[in-house]
Each structure stands twice: as structure tokens, then as C-alpha cells.
Amino acid sequence: MGNVEQVQKSLEAIKSAVSAGKLSQTAAENVTAWLTEERYSEYQGAVIEHIEGEMWQPLDDAFWTIIPFGTGGRRGRMYPIGSNAINDRTIGESAQGLADYVVDYCGGKKDLSCAIAYDTRHKSRHFTELCAGIMVAAGFKVYLLDDYRATPQLSFAVRAKQCDCGIMVTASHNPPSDNAVKVYWSSGAQVLPPHDKGIIDRVMTCQEIRVTPFDQAVAEGKVEVVTDEIDATFTDAAVACGFAGSRNAKILYSPLHGVGTAAVVPLLQRDGFTDIHVYEPHATPSGDFPNVPGHVSNPENQAVFDKPIEYGQKIGADLILATDPDCDRIGCAAPITLDASGPWGTFNGNEIGAILTQYVLSKRAEANTLTTDNYIVKTLVTTELTRRIAESFDVRCVGDLLVGFKHIAEVIDREGPDQFVFGTEESHGYLIGQYCRDKDGAVACMLMSELAAELKQKGVSMHDYLCDLHRQHGYHREMLINLFMEGSEGMAAMKRLMKAFRETPPQQLAGIPLKQIRDYGNSKCTDLSSGTSQRLEGPVGDLIIMDLEEDGNYVAVRPSGTEPKIKLYVFTRASAEESSRDLDEAKAKLEERLVALESDVRQYAKTNA
Known part of the structure; x- marks a missing residue:
């Protein structure tokens, strides 16, 4: 059968x-495009094979939508074909769209450059070579971190090499099936308006992907390996953000099979x-x-610490740290008391952020380097304890x-980096200093280690340190609930649920009126009474916050920008008065409330999704 006949037969199929309900209409439209349009010609054979094999579910999953740019770039499951999958075409479109936009934006600039780094995921190095070849073909010099390196090192490299943009090939803490590209602007931050929309427009209208073979680009000097240079200067910049004090602490560190060892260990060593x-x-x-539970290297997951804690108890560790695969986020655990052989507990992202905020501000206050012009930064879904x-x-908090x-990162540049003290978000991301514009798991490990050594010297456990903050400011307890909704049906359910929260919200949660x-x-802010x-x-985005009648108690809802959920x-929150009087009682009260809140929101979601 000739190719034209195969295509026609496939279109009929x-x-x-x-008609049989085996393929959604949007998937059919995208499959048809990949089958008939010239720009997808190299994938035509694979598409036909899927159709002839009646692989309708994989086709629907891979084609029901066009994979979007979210809060972390373009991320998803890898599959050889598909507009809703990570593959050579979708990664290539991302790099080509970035290159085309930057070329136009810079208006004929001659010495364009781009920094690129990658993590330990499957095909990360392959996608890196593809992206490098595309950037070189567009006229860019590429500075390559040619080994497994951290996302904050990429952000730093963009700034240090004065690049026009950057690409990090990583899917962060997603499952092994996934990969992604994070796209960075010349500031070292991930792209923001209006550049994000401009890049997306170029990505979505990309016709031809132009690639210089990687080996040729290297031979011509258009790809320069800067791994050793960035390793050294990154460590210099990060260690300068530390504080003087004891370094007498035994630190157990897990990179969770990711890139972190190359960033964290040298930094801790340099810090003493x-x-x-x-x-x-x-x-x-x-x-x-x-060797990670569920094969998901997410430091938010307490289970990743189970085995390290057993080992930490044996060796008498003072602190256990873990970073996600691209080392931009951390998790940690510490002994409940000063006895390392006894019980341990982990900290969630809000707790780590509060602990580090207190540590950094207290050290700055001791050094008399704080003024009312200084500020910290957090997001709307990060605890108000910070x-x-x-x-x-007497330090400002920019938190809207x-x-x-x-x-x-945008706030740091808008408000002024010289007055910036600390940035924190609930998803275990933290930053200090001016050297990069993305969260840095390595520097957060350094700060937590410094605090662990200081507390050990004072005879105070990390958990007691946090309890003191709760007594002073009121006990704060947070919970994250993920409602996974995959595929085309899942997207429709997500839209229905967000619409319901907006238009017909619950009247009460956990017995407390909204x-x-x-x-x-x-x-829009609506008074329900x-x-x-x-x-x-404030900012404009797909986020809803339901405030309860009791101050400090609320639920925020949003669709994930990187995963189908x-x-x-x-x-x-319990008041400072309640918490200082009897912290255990305040904890018990809020734990009971959280159980009721989770039950109520899950029931509401089940009814309205």
C-alpha cells in the first residue's frame, strides 16, 4: 500500500x-495534524503504526491536548509521538520558540547566548543536545553544564555568563516517566509576562525546527563547556550567604538519585x-x-526519609537533608529530642520556611544588618507564620x-536585591542572596546545617526551636491535598470543580462558616453573608481562597501548573495566647480540625467535579 493510501485509511480509522467513542475529538484533530502536515512528517510512520495497531488509548492520552507551559515550563510524560507528550518534537518546539522569540526581542543583537543544564532523568542528555543544536542554529553561543547539575546552578550560570536565556532539562520531582524543559530569561528567573506569552505564541506556531548537529556545534566552538567554572563560582557565591558559628554537626544527605551531590557536598565543605x-x-x-519509595524523588514525601532515618539513628546524625532530582528543593528530618537514636520527625515546606526565616533574620539582627527597608518574600499559599x-x-513581608x-524572583528585582533577605514557598523552595533567581536546595541545605550546629551547641532540638516559634506567633498547621485528574476527562473535571468553588462554594467547612x-x-472578593x-x-491567576470565619483559617484552591491535578x-491557626498557654492542646485542636476540613473538601470535590 502506498503512503497516500495508508494516510487515507488512517484518516478513515x-x-x-x-464515532465509537475510542478517541476524543480534540485528539482526533491533533492526530490528523501529525498525520498530514509537513512539519510532522518524520513522525507520520509512528502515527500510522499506532492507528493500524488500534492503540486508541495511548493515542488519546498523547494527543488529546497540546502540552502547555505551566508554572515550571513544559512538563509531562515522555512518549515518542504526541502533542501532549514530551518528545523530540515538543521539546524541539519549545527550544525553537524560545530562540525565535529572543532573536526578535533582542532586535539584531550579534552575541546572543544561552546556558543549558540537565538532570539525571531518562533522555535528559539527549534533549540537552537537541536544545543546544537548535539554539546554535538560531545564532546563539551555548554555555553547557556538561554533567548532572542543579537548577540553581543553571540560573546562576545565566547571570554569570550574561546570557540572554537559559534552558534546564528536568521534570523536577515528577515520576520517572516524565521529563521537561524549564525556560529562563536573562535575569536568571523563569520567564514571566510578557515574555512567557511571546514564547508560547512562537512555540504553538512553530513550523520548522532547525538544528545544528551537536558534535558539529562543539567542534565549531559554538557550544562551550563551563561546568568546572560554574561549579567554582557558584560555590563561592552561595557560601558567602552563610553565617559564622559552630559547624559541629553530623549531616546525612540524600540526593534522591538526582544531581544534588555535586552542589550540596562542596558547599557544605566550603562552609566548614x-x-x-x-x-x-x-x-x-x-x-x-x-531506591526511593514509589520511585518518586519528592522531598515533600515523608516516606523518602524512612530508611535514611534508620541509618541516621545508627550513626548519630544531627540532621538529615534530601534534595529533589534537580536540587532546587529540600526536605529534612531531625531527632525529636537531642538523642539521635530516639524518634525522629520530618518538617513540611512551611515549617522549613518558617525555621529558615527565623534563623536568617535572627543572624542578620545579631549582626545589626537589618533595617525596615529589608524584606522577605513568600507566595499566597505559603504559611502566614513567616x-x-x-x-x-520589623521586616516587610511581600506575600501577595x-x-x-x-x-x-520578580519581586527581588522590582523591590531591589540589596534589601532582599529571604524567599520561601510552601513547596520546599528557598533562596537567600543575589547570586541566582530561582530556589536553591544547596544553599538551603547549608543554612539548615548551620542552624543544626548552632542548636546542638545550645542544647536545643530543631523541633523545640519550631515549637518556640508557634508559642510566640500562634500554632500554624497546614495541609496539602492533591486531587489527581488525568487525561481529557480529568481536565474537564478540573474545570467543573474550579467553576463550582467560584460559583457555589460550600457554606461551611469543619463546622466553621465561610x-x-x-x-x-x-x-473579585465576595462577602458570603x-x-x-x-x-x-493583587495578582491575576487561577487561584481561589476561601476564608473561614475564624481568623487564620482558610483553604486555597488552584489547578497545578505542572501536573494533572x-x-x-x-x-x-490557633492564637498565640492559646498556643503559649498549652501548645499540645492547640496542636490537638488543629489536627482534629484538619481531619474535618479534609473530609469536607474531598466530599465537596467528589460531588462537584
Whole structure:
């Protein structure tokens, strides 16, 4: 059968599959494009094979939509074909769209450059070579971190080499099936308006992907390897953000099979730590994340610490640290008391952020380097405990931000980097200093290690340190609920649920009446008792916050920008008076409230999705 006949037969099969309910209409449209348009010609054979094999479900999953740019760039499951998958075409479109936009934006600039780095995931190096070849073909010089390196090192490299843009090939903490590209602007931050829309427009209209073979680009000097240079200068810049004090702490570190060892260990050593142990079962770089529970290297997951804690108890560790595969986020665990052989506990992202905010501000206060012009930065879904800590030091907190560290980076440049003290978000991302514009797991590991050594010297556990903050500012307890909704049906369910929260929100949660709805998508704040609305000042994005009648208790809802799920952030608080009087009682009260809140929001979601 000739190729034209194969295509025609495949087109007829697509129509039949749609009629039979085996393929969604949007998938059919995208499959048809990949089957008939010249720009997808190299994938035509694979598409035909899928159709002839009646692989309708894989086709629907791979084609039902066009994979978008979210808070972390373009991310998804790898599959050889598909508009909704990570493959050579979608990665190529991303790099080509970036290159085309930057070329036009820079208006004929001759010495364009781009920094590129990659993590330990499957095909990360392959996608790196593809992206490098595309940037070179567009006239860019590429500065390559040619080994497994951290996302903050890429952000730093963009700034250090004065690049026009940057590309990080990583899917962060996603499952082994996934990969992605994060796109960076010349500031070292992930792209923001208006550049994000401009790049997306170029990506979505990309016809031809022009590639210089990687080996040729290297031979011609258009790809320059700068790994050693950036390793040294990054460590110099990050260690300068540390504080003087004891370094007598035994640190157990896990890279969770990712890139972190190359960034974290040299930094801790430069900062003066000598008793550093890398957890061997997690040390091997691997995109399969073989020794991590569920093969998902997410430091938010308490289970990743189970085995390291057992080992830490044996060796008498003072602190256990873990970074995600691209080392921009951290998790940690510490002994409940000063006895390392006894019980341990982990800290969530809000708790780590509060602990580090207190540590950094207290050290700055001791050095008399804080003024009322200084500020910290957080997002709307990050605990208000950090704001209260900042206010106790007479430091501003800029916190009216959407999710995504790029918004924190934007504030740093808008408000002035010289006055910036610390940035934190609930998803375990933190930054200090001016050397980069993305969250940095390595520098956060350094700061946590410094604090662990200081507390050890004082005879105070990390958990007691946090409890003291709760007694002073009120006990804050948060919970993250993920509602996974995959595929085309999942997207429709996500839209229905967000619409329901906006238009017919629950009247009460955990027995507490709702007071108001803050709808950042429509810039509207609605008082539920009167039904009146007024303009909501702040950022515009798909985020809803439901405030309960009791102060400090609220639920934020948004669709994830990187995964097929709705994220619900539940916030509770007991007053400082209650918490200082009996912290255990305040904890028990809020734990009970969280159980009720989770039950109520899950039931609401089940009914309305």
C-alpha cells in the first residue's frame, strides 16, 4: 500500500474511532495534524503504526491536548509521538520558540547566548543536545553544564555568563516517566509576562525546527563547556550567604538519585562542615529513582526519609537533608529530642520556611544588618507564620504572589536585591542572596546545617526551636491535598470543580462558616453573608481562597501548573495566647480540625467535579 493510501485509511480509522467513542475529538484533530502536515512528517510512520495497531488509548492520552507551559515550563510524560507528550518534537518546539522569540526581542543583537543544564532523568542528555543544536542554529553561543547539575546552578550560570536565556532539562520531582524543559530569561528567573506569552505564541506556531548537529556545534566552538567554572563560582557565591558559628554537626544527605551531590557536598565543605555523610542507597544518579519509595524523588514525601532515618539513628546524625532530582528543593528530618537514636520527625515546606526565616533574620539582627527597608518574600499559599516572624523583626513581608518561584524572583528585582533577605514557598523552595533567581536546595541545605550546629551547641532540638516559634506567633498547621485528574476527562473535571468553588462554594467547612471568597482569576472578593462583591487587589491567576470565619483559617484552591491535578492548601491557626498557654492542646485542636476540613473538601470535590 502506498503512503497516500495508508494516510487515507488512517484518516478513515480516526473518524471511526471518534464515532465509537475510542478517541476524543480534540485528539482526533491533533492526530490528523501529525498525520498530514509537513512539519510532522518524520513522525507520520509512528502515527500510522499506532492507528493500524488500534492503540486508541495511548493515542488519546498523547494527543488529546497540546502540552502547555505551566508554572515550571513544559512538563509531562515522555512518549515518542504526541502533542501532549514530551518528545523530540515538543521539546524541539519549545527550544525553537524560545530562540525565535529572543532573536526578535533582542532586535539584531550579534552575541546572543544561552546556558543549558540537565538532570539525571531518562533522555535528559539527549534533549540537552537537541536544545543546544537548535539554539546554535538560531545564532546563539551555548554555555553547557556538561554533567548532572542543579537548577540553581543553571540560573546562576545565566547571570554569570550574561546570557540572554537559559534552558534546564528536568521534570523536577515528577515520576520517572516524565521529563521537561524549564525556560529562563536573562535575569536568571523563569520567564514571566510578557515574555512567557511571546514564547508560547512562537512555540504553538512553530513550523520548522532547525538544528545544528551537536558534535558539529562543539567542534565549531559554538557550544562551550563551563561546568568546572560554574561549579567554582557558584560555590563561592552561595557560601558567602552563610553565617559564622559552630559547624559541629553530623549531616546525612540524600540526593534522591538526582544531581544534588555535586552542589550540596562542596558547599557544605566550603562552609566548614567536615562530618558529612551521603546516604549510599540514594547516591547513584538514576532516572529510575530505584531506591526511593514509589520511585518518586519528592522531598515533600515523608516516606523518602524512612530508611535514611534508620541509618541516621545508627550513626548519630544531627540532621538529615534530601534534595529533589534537580536540587532546587529540600526536605529534612531531625531527632525529636537531642538523642539521635530516639524518634525522629520530618518538617513540611512551611515549617522549613518558617525555621529558615527565623534563623536568617535572627543572624542578620545579631549582626545589626537589618533595617525596615529589608524584606522577605513568600507566595499566597505559603504559611502566614513567616509573615508574623518577619513582622517581629520589623521586616516587610511581600506575600501577595501567585504560586511559582519566578514571582518571588520578580519581586527581588522590582523591590531591589540589596534589601532582599529571604524567599520561601510552601513547596520546599528557598533562596537567600543575589547570586541566582530561582530556589536553591544547596544553599538551603547549608543554612539548615548551620542552624543544626548552632542548636546542638545550645542544647536545643530543631523541633523545640519550631515549637518556640508557634508559642510566640500562634500554632500554624497546614495541609496539602492533591486531587489527581488525568487525561481529557480529568481536565474537564478540573474545570467543573474550579467553576463550582467560584460559583457555589460550600457554606461551611469543619463546622466553621465561610466568610468570603477571594477569586484571583476574576479579581473579585465576595462577602458570603451579604453576597456583595468588591474588586480584589493583587495578582491575576487561577487561584481561589476561601476564608473561614475564624481568623487564620482558610483553604486555597488552584489547578497545578505542572501536573494533572487540583491542589488544595488548607491553613489553620490557633492564637498565640492559646498556643503559649498549652501548645499540645492547640496542636490537638488543629489536627482534629484538619481531619474535618479534609473530609469536607474531598466530599465537596467528589460531588462537584
